[in-house]
Amino acid sequence: MSEEPRDLHTEIVPVTPEAPEPEAIERAAAVLRRGGLVAFPTETVYGLGADALNPQAVLRIFAVKGRPADNPLIVHVAGKEQLCEVARAIPEPAWALVERFWPGPLTLVLPRHERVPQETTGGLETVAVRMPDSAIALALIRALGRPIAAPSANLSGRPSPTAAEHVYEDLCGRIELILDGGPTRIGVESTVLDLTTSPPTILRPGGVSPEQLRPILGELRLRAEILEARRSPGTRYRHYRPRAEVVLIERWEEVKHRPLVEQLAASVHRLGYIGRERGLSFGNAEAHVVELPPDPQEYARRLFAIFRELDQRGVEVIIIEGVVETDLGLAVMDRLRRAASRVL
Ligand code: AMP
Numbered sequence: 001m002s003e004e005p006r007d008l009h010t011e012i013v014p015v016t017p018e019a020p021e022p023e024a025i026e027r028a029a030a031v032l033r034r035g036g037l038v039a040f041p042t043e044t045v046y047g048l049g050a051d052a053l054n055p056q057a058v059l060r061i062f063a064v065k066g067r068p069a070d071n072p073l074i075v076h077v078a079g080k081e082q083l084c085e086v087a088r089a090i091p092e093p094a095w096a097l098v099e100r101f102w103p104g105p106l107t108l109v110l111p112r113h114e115r116v117p118q119e120t121t122g123g124l125e126t127v128a129v130r131m132p133d134s135a136i137a138l139a140l141i142r143a144l145g146r147p148i149a150a151p152s153a154n155l156s157g158r159p160s161p162t163a164a165e166h167v168y169e170d171l172c173g174r175i176e177l178i179l180d181g182g183p184t185r186i187g188v189e190s191t192v193l194d195l196t197t198s199p200p201t202i203l204r205p206g207g208v209s210p211e212q213l214r215p216i217l218g219e220l221r222l223r224a225e226i227l228e229a230r231r232s233p234g235t236r237y238r239h240y241r242p243r244a245e246v247v248l249i250e251r252w253e254e255v256k257h258r259p260l261v262e263q264l265a266a267s268v269h270r271l272g273y274i275g276r277e278r279g280l281s282f283g284n285a286e287a288h289v290v291e292l293p294p295d296p297q298e299y300a301r302r303l304f305a306i307f308r309e310l311d312q313r314g315v316e317v318i319i320i321e322g323v324v325e326t327d328l329g330l331a332v333m334d335r336l337r338r339a340a341s342r343v344l
């Protein structure tokens with residue numbers, strides 16, 4: 001956990017998502033110009049923004065989040081033409097992808113333009129860049145007149161924020177301003193696609209699915225780590241974790257889930273369950289049952305908020321039933337596996 005002091009006044013400024021008020025955007029841009037930090041909504045999750053070309057400002061992002069310095073940030077641009085300002089040697093498929101998916105939840109990893117400081121790219125010679133599909137985010141980038149580096153606006157390791165309240169909970173007193181544009185539409189982060197490998201590699205599943213990318217790219221790889229996570233999940237590093245311990249039951253039908261649920265329930269006072277099974281027995285434990293959202297889109301949109309809500313209710317263990325990995329289901333399962341301390 002970061003040792004960063006919490007002595008700033010964190011201002012919350014409401015903004016209308018479809019038609020952001022220019023005064024609000026200008027206040028936020030002024031903070032960024034001074035090297036300060038602003039949290040703002042995108043269509044995926046809330047981002048913690050700094051001027052991407054100002055190394056001192058970018059270093060503060062790492063400090064307030066408690067983020068390891070070698071975990072690079074995504075650079076947000078306001079238009080397709082801005083891609084050339086932050087990346088170089090841009091291969092042909094990049095333009096087709098940008099044409100099809102920008103603005104939207106697709107981040108491209110490309111060779112870094114020398115203007116982008118290595119603080120932003122975590123010391124790498126590549127840069128991750130995307131154009132968010134949010135009028136607030138785009139207005140802010142345009143008002144600053146420079147690209148904005150922004151990871152998710154949570155403390156490192158915690159569930160990503162999908163509402164301004166989540167940002168406030170994690171970063172109150174550590175950042176200057178939060179633009180509150182209400183809950184985010186997609187709810188999981190962007191897909192990170194590395195175009196410096198052949199074939200291109202999905203480094204992180206997200207808002208754009210492999211099914212959507214394949215028609216444009218043809219061959220496509222999933223990073224070995226994502227495949228590995230299917231077998232030995234949650235072991236690599238802490239990410240997306242609520243305070244409660246997460247037990248993910250992927251093979252719901254194969255695992256003898258009833259006795260398992262009873263056994264876990266017997267070990268705690270309060271238990272959370274996210275799934276579709278009815279009539280489970282939770283013994284004397286106070287059970288907080290969340291019905292499995294009906295489709296992967298809605299699950300993605302609600303997942304991190306459900307985690308935070310169950311934390312607020314003081315749940316000690318959350319049992320989760322796995323979902324099918326098509327469409328946004330791949331991104332949902334990726335987050336669930338990383339959040340889990342046990343997978344069955
Ligand atoms: P976050 O913004 O916190 O959701 O995380 C950004 C994600 O993009 C992380 O998984 C980073 O490791 C990844 N990323 C950012 N820049 C690069 C890069 N140059 N190469 C590979 N991955 C990157």
Ligand code: MG
Nearest residue numbers: 151152153160
């Ligand atoms: Mg993050």
